[in-house]
Amino acid sequence: MEILKTAVAGTLESSDCLVTIEPARSGLQLDLESAVMQQYGRRIAEVAMETLDRLNVQNARVSIVDKGALDCTIKARVECAAMRAADHEGRVNWGGVIR
Amino acid sequence: MTNPNKYRLRRTMMFLNCQKPGLIKDPYIYKPDSIMLxxxxxxxxxxxxxxxxxxxHxxxxxxxxxxxxxxxxxxxxxxxxxxxxxxxxxxxxxxxxIPKTETADDVRTVEYAIAEAxxxxxxPEGSVLLMAALESARGVINAMSICDSSERLFGIALSGGDYSKDLQISISGTGVEFMGARQHMIIAARAAKVQCFDTVWTNLNDMAGFRKEVEIIHSMGFDGKSIVNPRQIPVVHEIYTPKEKDIIFAEKVIKEIDQKKAMGIGVFTVDGKMIDIAFYDGAKRTIALAKASGVYKGDL
Structure with missing residues (x-):
């Protein structure tokens, strides 16, 4: 999936996270900010990178500001931001790349 | 085969905005019967x-x-x-x-899309059930055909906000503007053997008004109410839980009818009230509701 433009998904409300994806020339760069960085920082990064891998996003700069989001919310926000950044429209591959 | 969940207990259906992770992450702690994502x-x-x-996700x-x-x-x-x-x-x-349901064809259109999905x-085919929200005068008028439209349909719900706009009235808080729709819908739902649910009560500062409304819709025969705040759940569940005296009476009715039927007796008295076979289904429903509410300790 090619990231064509900057896109955002999520909020800074409790239990949510704000994900921003921007185009990049080579590779993936992840910036993470979280109030629970010590305990869950590694896990949040893992979930985000796995999600980007499933979506086949190879070049992007990704920023996540976490406010205590569950794994399912991190996945949902990363997917949404990536789909918006790639100008994806139409049917979604539920259970395929989205899982 | 009928989906075993079709007639499950649905006293409370709590609305939750899917866009808000904080709302959908753990609503089960409030113990609603259903959540409406x-x-x-x-x-x-x-x-x-x-x-x-x-x-x-x-x-x-x-x-x-x-x-x-x-x-x-x-x-x-x-x-x-x-x-x-x-x-x-x-x-x-x-x-x-399905929101804004107006005709049986609306239900069948969604049913087809569900089957495809x-x-x-x-x-498994038939694993996803359906309910229809009636939000307009036309929808309410067509309640009977909507109730009969699909084997998947477990019930209909009144959506008071849009319905009152369509009727060109404002919501008074007394329920007078919903009387016709409520009565018509519950009759249609019972005729089609599906469930019927009432609209939301949005004034969270008026819990006494909420309680009164739940008592009214309970006595009208509604199966449950749409909920917008967890504080409303215990009120509905309390009103919908059969009282001990009703449970005891229902037990007596069922046992007496079973016994008298075998003896060829059709009409008799229980606690001074004249009883016949017409009371049987109601008594059975009371016991089923008591069981579902976790308050039945008998042996029926």
Whole structure:
């Protein structure tokens, strides 16, 4: 999936996270900010990178500001931001790349 | 074969905005019978896509501990509802609520899309149930044919906000403006043997008014009420739980009818009240509701 433009998904409300994806020339760069960085920082990064891998996003700069989001919310926000950044429209591959 | 969940207990259906992770992560702690995961009115137009991703992963990953997961899709007059159905069915929802239902054809249109999605996502045929929200004068008038429209349809619900707009009236808080719709809908639902649910009460500062309204719809025969705040749940459950004296009376009626029927006696008295076979189903319902509410300790 090619990231064509900057896109955002999520909020800074409790239990949510704000994900921003921007185009990049080579590779993936992840910036993470979280109030629970010590305990869950590694896990949040893992979930985000796995999600980007499933979506086949190879070049992007990704920023996540976490406010205590569950794994399912991190996945949902990363997917949404990536789909918006790639100008994806139409049917979604539920259970395929989205899982 | 009828889906075993078709007639499950649905005293409370709590609306939750799918766009808000804080709302959908653990609503089971409030013990509603059903949650209504909303993709429609509560979700801003530009966040419809985000709400679907949240819904899909919540359905897949959160253990809602037996609470029924109903998804309210966008209206059939939008280009959103078909993808809503795919998302909800793929995620594993229990039921889908159709908003602004006006005809039996509306139900059949969604039913067809659900069946397609069940095949696409390899879910058993008939596993996803349906309910229809009636939000207009036309919808209410067509309640009977809507109730009869699909084997998947477990019930109909009054949506008071849009209905009052269509009637060109404002909501008074007394319920007088909903009397006709409520009575018509409950009669249609009973005739078709499906459930019937009342509209939301939005004034959270008037809990006495809320209680009064729940007492009225309970006595009218509604199966439950739509809920917008967890504080409303215990009030509804309390009113819908059979009282001990009603349970004892129902037990006597069932046992006496079973016994007298074998003896060829059709009419007799229980606690001074004349009883015949017409009381049997009502007594059975009281015991079933007492069991479902966790207050029955008898042996029926």
């Amino acid at each position: 909303d993709l429609e009115d509560a979700v801003a137009e530009r966040e419809k896509d985000a709400a679907r991703y949240s819904l899909y 919540a359905l897949q990953e959160i253990d809602y501990r037996g609470v029924e997961r109903v998804v309210r899709i966008n209206g059939l007059d939008t280009d959103l509802w078909r993808e809503d159905v795919r998302c909800a069915v793929a995620g594993g929802c229990d039921s889908i609520r 069940e095949r696409e996502f390899r879910r």
